[in-house]
Amino acid sequence: MIKMTRVATVGAAAxxxxxxxxxxxxxxxxxxxxxxxxxxxxxxxxxxPSPQTLRALADRAGIHIGTAVNADALAGEPQYADLVGAQFxxxxxxxxxxxDAVEPxxxxxxxxxxxxxxxxxxxxxxxxxxxxxxxxxxxxxWVTAGDFSAAELREILHQHITAEVSHFKGKIxxxxxxxxxxxxxxxxxxxxxxxxxxxxxxxxxxxxAHQADPKAILFYNDYNIDGVNPKSNAVYDxxxxxxxxxxxxxxxxxxxxxxxxYPAPHDIATNLAxxxxxxxxxxxxxxxxxxxxxxDNTEVEAQNEAYQTLLEGCLLTRHCTDxxxxxxxxxxxxxxGTFTGEGQANIYDENYQPKTAYTAISQDLTLxxx
Ligand code: XIL
Numbered sequence: 379m380i381k382m383t384r385v386a387t388v389g390a391a392a393x394x395x396x397x398x399x400x401x402x403x404x405x406x407x408x409x410x411x412x413x414x415x416x417x418x419x420x421x422x423x424x425x426x427p428s429p430q431t432l433r434a435l436a437d438r439a440g441i442h443i444g445t446a447v448n449a450d451a452l453a454g455e456p457q458y459a460d461l462v463g464a465q466f467x468x469x470x471x472x473x474x475x476x477x478d479a480v481e482p483x484x485x486x487x488x489x490x491x492x493x494x495x496x497x498x499x500x501x502x503x504x505x506x507x508x509x510x511x512x513x514x515x516x517x518x519x520w521v522t523a524g525d526f527s528a529a530e531l532r533e534i535l536h537q538h539i540t541a542e543v544s545h546f547k548g549k550i551x552x553x554x555x556x557x558x559x560x561x562x563x564x565x566x567x568x569x570x571x572x573x574x575x576x577x578x579x580x581x582x583x584x585x586x587a588h589q590a591d592p593k594a595i596l597f598y599n600d601y602n603i604d605g606v607n608p609k610s611n612a613v614y615d616x617x618x619x620x621x622x623x624x625x626x627x628x629x630x631x632x633x634x635x636x637x638x639x640y641p642a643p644h645d646i647a648t649n650l651a652x653x654x655x656x657x658x659x660x661x662x663x664x665x666x667x668x669x670x671x672x673x674d675n676t677e678v679e680a681q682n683e684a685y686q687t688l689l690e691g692c693l694l695t696r697h698c699t700d701x702x703x704x705x706x707x708x709x710x711x712x713x714x715g716t717f718t719g720e721g722q723a724n725i726y727d728e729n730y731q732p733k734t735a736y737t738a739i740s741q742d743l744t745l746x747x748x
Pocket of ligand 1: 472473557633664712
């Protein structure tokens with residue numbers, strides 16, 4: 379019973395947005411099966427018509443479509459790599475640019491996996507989102523257990539940002555400079571950075587990143603900021619204040635990690651529109667929609683609509699430039715390892731077959747034409 383109520387809310391929201399965006403799409407069946415994996419050849423040797431890729435549709439819609447990329451899968455699984463190259467025109471390293479991957483011991487940098495992704499992106503005509511420079515997670519123990527003075531830690535952060543952004547200078551489209559700095563109530567998260575450096579660490583991080591690569595577009599990135607709520611209000615106030623001070627921040631990333639157990643963010647377009655007015659761009663940076671397992675048909679339908687709610691929010695926002703999914707296949711999703719009993723959050727299944735969520739995204743992109 380509870381489930382039905384929640385689903386009805388998600389469905390109503392998506393239907394509302396959809397009607398505004400593309401009235402005629404409501405005639406199509408949301409549960410219809412997507413095309414199977416691209417056919418290599420039709421009967422009698424004739425080439426089969428190939429379905430439009432997401433990136434071809436996104437090009438026409440004037441938006442970038444991206445995916446987070448698992449470095450091991452990219453290197454080891456041709457089918458994975460083929461789909462990254464064919465379907466997306468932007469990529470984000472899922473882990474390879476995080477602090478623990480890049481600077482596992484002080485002053486020793488390892489860019490091997492990140493460089494491989496940047497090279498892959500160049501070969502496939504893709505843009506790269508850099509992720510992420512300042513975060514409370516995936517920090518090496520030499521940072522967290524180092525017992526540094528404030529001055530030392532500030533210099534360590536400065537060095538890390540300068541080294542990493544300089545290494546990739548000219549190759550990164552958008553950098554997630556600061557990630558997840560707020561609590562749900564809009565107060566600043568009690569991270570090592572806030573504790574030791576005070577709230578000024580945020581402005582410092584943007585200034586240092588800008589010095590190292592003046593052309594990269596610098597983002598603040600967080601979750602649960604899809605709609606208007608205390609956390610997104612705090613992000614709005616932060617960005618407004620930083621812009622007034624002349625701090626180089628040019629974008630806000632809405633991660634978009636959703637769960638069919640909760641209503642989809644109906645007011646996402648309202649939320650993103652206010653960032654347009656501040657003069658920054660926005661992006662959906664980590665979209666996925668998890669389901670308590672086993673998933674039933676109603677939950678799958680809610681998932682399709684939740685993906686559409688996020689994408690339509692972006693399409694309706696003039697300066698929302700990209701929509702990135704946090705991995706495209708259930709085979710390599712972070713969800714089962716993080717949210718007990720949940721999964722099937724992505725747009726392809728574990729066997730690389732596109733799911734109905736893929737169709738839902740294709741439909742929105744097909745009809746967007748902005
Ligand atoms: C996750 C990765 O997907 C996992 O592989 C890793 O173990 C933990 O981090 N918000 C973020 C991402 O900004 O970097 C996180 O990625 C998911 C939540």
